[in-house]
Structure formats: structure tokens, C-alpha cells
Amino acid sequence: MMLVPCYLAASDIEGLGVFSREPIRRGQLIWRFDPRVDRMISLDSFTDADERLSDFLKRYTYIPPYDRQVCILDGDEGRYMNHSEQPNTDFSSIDAGYALFDIPAGVELTCDYREFDTTAENMMASISPLGRQLPADFLMAVDTAKAAN
Numbered sequence: 001m002m003l004v005p006c007y008l009a010a011s012d013i014e015g016l017g018v019f020s021r022e023p024i025r026r027g028q029l030i031w032r033f034d035p036r037v038d039r040m041i042s043l044d045s046f047t048d049a050d051e052r053l054s055d056f057l058k059r060y061t062y063i064p065p066y067d068r069q070v071c072i073l074d075g076d077e078g079r080y081m082n083h084s085e086q087p088n089t090d091f092s093s094i095d096a097g098y099a100l101f102d103i104p105a106g107v108e109l110t111c112d113y114r115e116f117d118t119t120a121e122n123m124m125a126s127i128s129p130l131g132r133q134l135p136a137d138f139l140m141a142v143d144t145a146k147a148a149n
Contacts, residue, residue: 026099
């Protein structure tokens with residue numbers, strides 16, 4: 001659950017992003033898993049999910065390194081936090097995220113998905129620069145082209 005005042009707005013990175021409503025101090029706790037809001041879902045749930053639910057879970061959940069049999073669904077704005085190679089937050093803790101720097105109001109909060117999502121590399125490879133999920137046959141064609149070069 002996001003612990004700092006924030007809002008969703010158009011992101012220069014992709015789609016919607018999470019933005020700070022107030023200044024955030026370096027080291028400030030900004031997110032913590034809260035089972036009243038955030039969900040831990042068994043991966044078995046994917047087996048009988050219809051296509052819409054499956055697509056939603058693939059896009060908005062992540063598989064944490066401490067339990068690869070579940071995925072986490074942030075129940076608030078946190079699910080819209082975008083990835084950055086130079087994030088302004090640190091999510092390397094098992095259940096919490098902190099500000100790496102002083103973050104002024106109105107700045108997008110970013111994180112490195114690889115700190116908490118075991119599937120981050122695959123997920124990021126499947127998203128085009130415009131943020132749309134790419135079809136599997138397109139990704140296979142790209143992989144084939146890379147292998148040929």
C-alpha cells in the first residue's frame with residue numbers, strides 16, 4: 001500500500017504513472033505490503049482464469065523472489081509504478097519501498113522491477129516502447145531475427 005500521498009497521471013515512461021502529491025524525504029518509507037489492500041494470489045489461480053482475468057494478472061502482478069508459488073497484486077496506485085533503470089525508489093526489501101532521494105511534489109515515482117519481480121526481464125521484453133503487450137508470435141520473430149544476426 002502506498003504510504004505517501006500520490007496520484008495517477010500520464011507518464012512519459014508508459015501509460016499511467018504514480019506521482020508524489022507532496023515532497024518525499026530521502027529514506028522515507030513509501031510503500032509496504034498491507035494484506036488489507038494488497039493481495040497475495042496463488043499462481044494456481046491462473047490455470048482456470050478466463051482470458052481477461054489472466055491478462056490483468058499478467059500485467060499487474062509480480063512474482064516475488066521469496067515465494068515463486070504466488071503473485072502480488074498491489075491494491076492501490078502502486079500497481080501503476082513504472083520501471084526505470086535509474087529509479088528514485090528502492091524496493092530491494094522484501095515488503096517495503098523507500099525513497100532513494102528527496103523527491104519533490106509532482107515527480108513520478110519509479111522503481112526497478114528487477115528488485116522484487118522474478119519475471120521482470122520477461123515482462124519488460126514483452127512490452128513495446130508504447131507500452132502495449134506484444135503478441136507472442138511477434139516476440140518469437142524478434143528473437144529469430146536477433147539469433148540470425
